[in-house]
Amino acid sequence: MASVTVRYRGQLAVLTGVGSEALNADTVRDIIKRITDIGGAEAGKLAKAMLIVVDGESISLRKGLATRLRDGETVQFLPICGGG
Amino acid sequence: MNLPLYAKIDLTTGKTESYPISEAYFRTYVGGKALAARLLLDLTPAGLDPFSSESTVIVNTGPLNGTGAPSTSRFNISSKNVLTGGIASSNCGGTFGVMLRRAGYEGLIITGKAEKPCRIDVTDGEIALLDATGLWGLDAEKTQEELPAHLGKLVIGPGGENLVSYAGLASGERMAGRCGIGAVFGSKNIKAVTAYGTRRIPVEKPEEFSRFVKKWVRFLKKHTMTGDSLPHYGSAGLVNKANASHALPTKNFQKGTYEFADDVSGETLAETRLTRNSGCVSCPIRCERRVMIGDKEVKGPEYETLGFFGPNMGAHDLDAIIRLNYVCDILGLDTISAAATIAFAMELNERGIKDFGVKFGDVSNLEEILNRIARREGECSELANGSKWLSEKYGGQDYAMHAKGLEMASYEPRRSVGMGLGYATSNRGGCHLGGGYMALLESVGVLSISPQDTRAKAEWTVFLQDALEAISTAGSCLFSGQTFVPQILFNLGPNHPITRFMGKAAVFTGPVVRLLLAMRPLLRFNTLLLMPHAEALRLVTGIPMYTGSFLDLGDRAYNAERLYNLREGLTGKDDALPRRLTDVPQDESKKNTVVRMDKLLPRYYKTRGWDKDGKPRQRTLKRLEMADLWQA
Numbered sequence: 034m035a036s037v038t039v040r041y042r043g044q045l046a047v048l049t050g051v052g053s054e055a056l057n058a059d060t061v062r063d064i065i066k067r068i069t070d071i072g073g074a075e076a077g078k079l080a081k082a083m084l085i086v087v088d089g090e091s092i093s094l095r096k097g098l099a100t101r102l103r104d105g106e107t108v109q110f111l112p113i114c115g116g117g
Numbered sequence: 118m119n120l121p122l123y124a125k126i127d128l129t130t131g132k133t134e135s136y137p138i139s140e141a142y143f144r145t146y147v148g149g150k151a152l153a154a155r156l157l158l159d160l161t162p163a164g165l166d167p168f169s170s171e172s173t174v175i176v177n178t179g180p181l182n183g184t185g186a187p188s189t190s191r192f193n194i195s196s197k198n199v200l201t202g203g204i205a206s207s208n209c210g211g212t213f214g215v216m217l218r219r220a221g222y223e224g225l226i227i228t229g230k231a232e233k234p235c236r237i238d239v240t241d242g243e244i245a246l247l248d249a250t251g252l253w254g255l256d257a258e259k260t261q262e263e264l265p266a267h268l269g270k271l272v273i274g275p276g277g278e279n280l281v282s283y284a285g286l287a288s289g290e291r292m293a294g295r296c297g298i299g300a301v302f303g304s305k306n307i308k309a310v311t312a313y314g315t316r317r318i319p320v321e322k323p324e325e326f327s328r329f330v331k332k333w334v335r336f337l338k339k340h341t342m343t344g345d346s347l348p349h350y351g352s353a354g355l356v357n358k359a360n361a362s363h364a365l366p367t368k369n370f371q372k373g374t375y376e377f378a379d380d381v382s383g384e385t386l387a388e389t390r391l392t393r394n395s396g397c398v399s400c401p402i403r404c405e406r407r408v409m410i411g412d413k414e415v416k417g418p419e420y421e422t423l424g425f426f427g428p429n430m431g432a433h434d435l436d437a438i439i440r441l442n443y444v445c446d447i448l449g450l451d452t453i454s455a456a457a458t459i460a461f462a463m464e465l466n467e468r469g470i471k472d473f474g475v476k477f478g479d480v481s482n483l484e485e486i487l488n489r490i491a492r493r494e495g496e497c498s499e500l501a502n503g504s505k506w507l508s509e510k511y512g513g514q515d516y517a518m519h520a521k522g523l524e525m526a527s528y529e530p531r532r533s534v535g536m537g538l539g540y541a542t543s544n545r546g547g548c549h550l551g552g553g554y555m556a557l558l559e560s561v562g563v564l565s566i567s568p569q570d571t572r573a574k575a576e577w578t579v580f581l582q583d584a585l586e587a588i589s590t591a592g593s594c595l596f597s598g599q600t601f602v603p604q605i606l607f608n609l610g611p612n613h614p615i616t617r618f619m620g621k622a623a624v625f626t627g628p629v630v631r632l633l634l635a636m637r638p639l640l641r642f643n644t645l646l647l648m649p650h651a652e653a654l655r656l657v658t659g660i661p662m663y664t665g666s667f668l669d670l671g672d673r674a675y676n677a678e679r680l681y682n683l684r685e686g687l688t689g690k691d692d693a694l695p696r697r698l699t700d701v702p703q704d705e706s707k708k709n710t711v712v713r714m715d716k717l718l719p720r721y722y723k724t725r726g727w728d729k730d731g732k733p734r735q736r737t738l739k740r741l742e743m744a745d746l747w748q749a
């Protein structure tokens with residue numbers, strides 16, 4: 034398992050009760066599972082629908098929720114935004 | 118049918134006269150930028166210097182302005198573009214537009230040059246030219262403070278007075294920043310235009326309209342984009358998204374990601390600096406950020422300003438950006454062009470070509486530089502001419518990041534190639550909104566239509582450009598159009614297999630979009646889900662406006678502005694991007710991280726019904742009821 038830093042932004046920070054934490058996980062999906070465990074189903078659902086960024090790169094440019102994590106990486110959960 | 122009434126004001130002679138808009142023009146061009154482009158074609162000869170006394174500036178509204186429909190305080194200003202030599206149009210959310218309509222006019226057509234600084238005042242149908250010598254030299258904020266509080270105001274700051282090529286106009290704290298129209302005002306000695314009136318703004322079907330508005334507001338509030346994300350983060354929320362998609366211009370577009378992007382992100386702004394959100398008149402979205410400078414609450418920076426005074430300068434000082442945003446606003450400078458020009462100068466310095474006293478990573482002296490630009494002092498007078506001018510003098514055309522002369526916005530098109538096509542084809546120059554804003558569907562939104570793939574991008578760009586033109590022409594804020602991205606995608610989120618599949622499959626939708634565009638005469642329905650603005654226009658004006666004819670309106674606006682550009686000597690060759698974007702991969706290991714204009718542009722022209730040189734075909738103009746404007 035990789036040890037990573039996870040940052041929660043927006044409403045997810047409220048639901049999980051923490052802004053950031055250190056976790057061990059193999060993939061992004063593992064982190065979502067952990068969020069569901071600590072914040073409940075609502076938090077898990079919200080986390081899945083957020084923009085997830087691993088070391089500055091959107092997981093949509095990697096393997097989505099199956100993206101594998103490496104030691105020392107930062108995983109951010111960001112609200113979807115718009116504008117222009 | 119209530120037809121728009123414009124006023125024609127000749128500042129040289131002091132003469133003012135009513136200029137009623139004909140029913141034919143109202144039905145065809147409706148208002149805003151579409152009608153303004155047509156009037157500029159009609160009323161001005163080709164080849165005018167934008168600063169000549171004969172040049173004309175039009176300040177006008179759309180039929181929805183001031184009706185109470187959501188997000189409809191946005192008014193338009195069009196003239197010849199100082200930076201590109203083509204069409205200029207800029208949009209503003211201050212109170213002026215609504216007040217102008219209440220004062221009895223839908224638009225002002227201003228020509229000539231006043232002998233001394235003047236204020237044009239429109240009060241309950243009466244137009245007066247007043248001496249504004251005492252206001253000349255004041256910044257945009259003080260100018261407005263000096264004027265009576267009840268007036269709707271549109272003013273310039275020192276930037277406009279000193280003919281900075283990217284000077285804008287202010288109405289309250291909202292800016293019409295782009296294209297240098299503030300300098301056109303300055304060249305005519307107009308310091309301010311003010312309006313006040315008590316007229317009720319006409320609505321053809323008031324009861325139906327008021328029911329529809331209630332439904333529309335509910336819809337906006339329920340949608341993630343307009344009911345949640347924009348109110349909470351404003352456009353500032355895009356910094357982290359663009360960065361995560363490698364689409365955040367960094368160091369004058371040398372790269373698309375920045376290590377410290379989060380320091381200047383919308384999330385950080387919201388968590389550490391935001392006092393509250395606010396908004397333009399009649400807007401339930403309220404995307405505006407409010408922040409403190411000392412003990413004064415001011416408008417906070419939007420995405421473009423955060424990106425351009427931050428990562429694009431290799432810097433991440435959020436407080437400095439807040440301050441520089443405010444400084445640009447009161448000096449009456451467009452934050453995008455000002456910051457992009459400085460970033461280009463930083464690269465000239467980095468390469469040892471020319472030192473204007475600015476360097477990447479250091480924004481500590483920029484307040485002083487901006488003040489000197491606005492007053493055209495010393496060498497900063499050259500920075501006041503924009504990046505195209507600088508590159509023609511000092512070299513660096515390959516990395517002067519403009520299209521047609523207007524600096525591009527804060528989306529790195531090598532990771533959003535449809536956005537690249539949009540920048541290149543946008544009539545006013547490198548504008549993301551005039552360009553169709555494909556970045557929202559490619560790199561910064563919930564859906565990601567393969568950002569490097571050129572397929573379907575031309576078709577979507579045409580569709581979105583037309584939709585945005587029509588929304589703007591109606592008098593609505595473009596952000597209100599973001600509800601066309603289905604809510605279901607936000608519920609699923611960007612990582613859901615369905616969303617990901619839709620992004621991948623969308624590259625095959627080119628023929629579908631073309632078919633949709635071809636079927637416009639059959640799209641005689643309106644729905645909240647696509648473009649609610651069409652229904653609102655129908656109820657307000659009595660014009661039979663449906664989804665199809667609404668898209669036609671945008672198409673017409675696009676072609677009218679295009680014809681203005683062609684008349685002024687721009688050609689298909691100007692639908693181009695700097696070589697940094699077309700020839701140099703953003704990521705050396707991924708050769709496809711360039712914008713393939715050779716693939717995108719021919720398809721775009723074809724979809725638009727233009728010939729291979731980018732000229733509208735006669736049959737295209739005939740279809741749009743503009744055949745009289747055809748140029749052989």
Ligand code: SF4
Binds near residue numbers: 396594596
């Ligand atoms: S969405 Fe923002 S810019 Fe648009 S009208 Fe509302 S407050 Fe103004």
